[in-house]
Amino acid sequence: MKNFICLCFCIILFLNFSSCTCIKNNKSKKDIDILGVWYPEKPNGNTRVRIDEKLFISEGIVDIEKFKDRNTVRFRIKDSIKVIEKELVESKENQNTISIILARQKEDKTQYNSFIFSETEIKGIMTFFAATNNGFETVEEAKKQIEEAKFKNINQELFFSEEYTKTVFPTLKSMEKITKEDYITVVKYVRSFEEELQAFAATQEDDFIEGTPYRIDKIAKKIAQKKLYFLGYNPFDLPEDGNYLKKFEGDKEIEELNNMKSEFRF
Incomplete structure (x- = not known):
């Protein structure tokens, strides 16, 4: 009976530890999530990117000359690419980094591209790095390209969150x-x-x-x-x-x- 009680106690401790570990991991992923609306290059640009769990959607302003107030502008979808994989990346330079693998149909073939998003010291600003604009035939090739790419610290674009664009940028x-x-x-x-x-x-x-x-x-x-x-x-x-x-x-x-x-x- 004592052995049974000890076994149950050990199982409970294990489950509690596992639960805490899962919560920590989920929190880390949530903290650097890239889901939402982002503005590339500059906050008041004419294009934006909408990212969800399944799609990477590029949008552009419609009839920009007709809109003097940016709060009334309308965006139209320019491109929609399927998200294949999204995962954390271990990096000595920046621990808060996430990679994303996209897939698109081109000339009746599926091409894969890989990108890296990294947090910066300012909330709402992320850096975006793409090793090449060329597509790859497999996910493995796309991942290898981004892992082996050089000059990730300089050849970057900035991405601004919608919240930063609306609340911080005007100040x-x-x-x-x-x-x-x-x-x-x-x-x-x-x-x-x-x-x-x-x-x-x-x-x-x-x-x-x-x-x-x-x-x-x-x-x-x-x-x-x-x-x-x-x-x-x-x-x-x-x-x-x-x-x-x-x-x-x-x-x-x-x-x-x-x-x-x-x-x-x-």
């Missing part, structure tokens, strides 16, 4: 209000990726060498924009002449920083 400061300290922070942040950007440039195919400087500068600008969002600025809210650094004219520290040798501009 961001214009670039005219940027402080000297924040400007220096942004410049140093971008230049911290310079070696990685140069390595990326070296991998570009010969046919694209002439366009490589432009592409590198474009990536550098995206990195700068990301940091500006993190610091509470809208990188697209510029003065009419575009020169938001006018107030720093004559500042020796700023001039030295801007005149430092660098392979790219942003």
Whole structure:
């Protein structure tokens, strides 16, 4: 009888432990879930992505010239892709990362693509990485491509949640209000990726060498924009002449920083 009671007690303890573990795992997945509406590249863009358990839906604004108030704009589905797999990814750089495998029909064949979404320090902003736009014949090939891809930290797009777009984005400061300290922070942040950007440039195919400087500068600008969002600025809210650094004219520290040798501009 005593052995039976002990056995029951052990089973109860095991079940309680398993239950707690499941709750923890479910909480982790929920915390970094990508389901919902997201705006790629910038919060007030003309496209958005709607993600649910089964579909990855791309939408665009209908007749944008007719709508002056963004609260009244209508979106129309542009593309709909099936979600095959969604799972957490172990990453030393960012533990809050999730991969997604999509499948679509093209020329009577099924093609698979893989993407990575990662949380950032700002709630409502995620980074999006795609190793290639080309499709693969199997899920395994798509997963292998994303696992072996390089330059995940620089060749990214930003995705903004609907909540961030509606509540935080309208409160961001214009670039005219940027402080000297924040400007220096942004410049140093971008230049911290310079070696990685140069390595990326070296991998570009010969046919694209002439366009490589432009592409590198474009990536550098995206990195700068990301940091500006993190610091509470809208990188697209510029003065009419575009020169938001006018107030720093004559500042020796700023001039030295801007005149430092660098392979790219942003």
